[in-house]
Amino acid sequence: MSRQSGTDSMFAGVDYDVVIAGGGLAGLCLAKQLKDEHPSLSILVCERERSPIPLSAFKVGESTVEVGAHYFAETIGLRDYLEEKHLEKLGLRYFYGGGGSGLHEEAEFGVNRFLPAKSYQLARGSMEEHLRVVVEGTGAVLTQGVKVLDIDLGEQDAAHRVTYQSDEEGSQETTVTCRWVVDATGRHRLLQRKLGLAKRYPKPHNSVWFRLEGRLDTDKAVDAGRTDWHDRIHESRWHSTNHFMFEGGWVWAIPLAPDHTSVGIVVSDDLHPVTKFNRIEKAIDFVVERVPGFDPAIRELPVLDFRVLKNYSHSSQQVFSHDRWACVGDAGVFADPYYSVGSNLIGYANSFVTEMIGRDHAETFDEGFVRYANRWFLSLAEGLTLNIQGSYAFHDNAVIMSLKTIWDYYVGWSFSDPQFYGKTYLDESASTTLSSLGAHAVSTQGTIMNLFQAWARSYRGVFDFDYIDYYDDLPTLARLFTQNLPGSETPAFGAVLTSVRDGLDRIEELAHVIFYLALEDALPERLEEIRSRGWLNVSAVSLDPERWEQDGLFAPKSRARLDEVKALEEELRSLYRTSSAVGK
Known part of the structure; x- marks a missing residue:
């Protein structure tokens, strides 16, 4: 393997601009994304597994959802391959x-x-085998059958040193220098363990x-x-x-x-x-x-x-550093797999790293952006996992879990996903505006989760259903989904802002309807009282009437939209029938 000359790179004085420890899905996609956006980068990818990779018995993480699929298809440029082979x-x-x-x-x-x-x-084996060919075609160096033994992080502006060894008998250790180092070693989590950054749920x-x-x-x-x-x-x-x-x-x-x-x-x-x-x-x-x-x-x-x-989910104190290192994929975080968000998180983390390396070359890379990126990304990953794992105890409750899934889709499709499609999360100013706009919805997210948990504990069984189609049977949700889908070009911030505002209104209206349904099942004697109070502060809903006044339930913080709530309630009630076996 020949080393790259620093004179042909974005950064001088190192063997490689970027060394990626780990050539799995996250590491290979990052290499491709970096070469597409910065062709002059010299990149080394060190991967332990040699080709050929087992096609179907290899790694877990086969299911994608829309954001992750968009990342693979459009950002990484694999649409034709995905259509043909998966x-x-x-x-x-x-x-x-x-x-x-x-x-x-x-x-x-x-x-x-x-x-x-x-x-x-995704059949992960064939996917990663294909990515190896694609990455080498970009001019990045992929070395297989090597184990990264150590990453010696340089202080301040000093180069990092990465030491690895081939699995061939009698091979010697090799050390290379680099401007940036990225840990993509999966659950080995080389940097996270070395720096003591691991967080458990x-x-x-x-x-x-x-x-x-x-x-x-x-x-x-x-x-x-x-x-x-x-x-x-x-x-x-x-x-x-x-x-x-x-x-x-x-x-x-x-x-x-x-x-x-x-x-x-x-x-x-x-x-x-x-x-x-x-x-x-x-x-x-x-x-x-x-x-x-x-x-x-x-x-x-x-x-x-x-x-x-065992104990599969983990997070980290930090995944990006102003000292030019990062952790992506499972080497950084592993969210609960319930909603198939692992590929989404790869897309977010890799895009943050690509943005940081571009800023470093342009000499606009600052610690403030790194603090923001860590906060934004880790809040997303940890929020997803805590929200998901908070419902395991009532996974068998069809009514509550279907409503929780509808709620989560409202939040994801109308607030979170547009930020990926519009790349607003890479712009701290735009992201701060959206975060401020969505602060009320974020606080309501925890309140609604607490409501579902309390409802599950006191569930009587007023409602049931046989089948719900969450696209055809929920026209409001379907509209939020389609209006936020990306077109051929990245949407302007103004368009993202308008759509997110619309989505946040619908989320607040949905919170009213879920509260009504929970009351009808758990506290039916209080339902009409709540209806008579009109528009509510949904960040204070609960099944504890003694806290309603104290928590500010009747002190709304937004414009009343009771006609919209009525229409949405009719839409949701059409999904459920009233059970004749209440309390059984």
């Missing part, structure tokens, strides 16, 4: 039951056709997963004679990221091209100790108990791999 995803799909007499009897929340913005199910959650050779088809879990159940979905459910929900956790089933299936178990440790499923035989039994209809197919398909991961 499966389009039929959205996220949820079944609430935990093991009954039949899957057709469980409430289902999903979509019946592919959404306007594409997302994909308060409650451990565990996971196991395995890949099967062949289709574990959700549609085939229900007898073909159940035509009403089969006919309500126009496409095959196999194409969805299928979640099978139960108290304390969920099982996933994800399709992989050409005909393989990824299966995983994700649980809160306090409700389901990992010893229940830490061997493949026990894991399959655990799935069969909770997903009616998967037996015997799940036992007949060959198992390609199996892995146990």
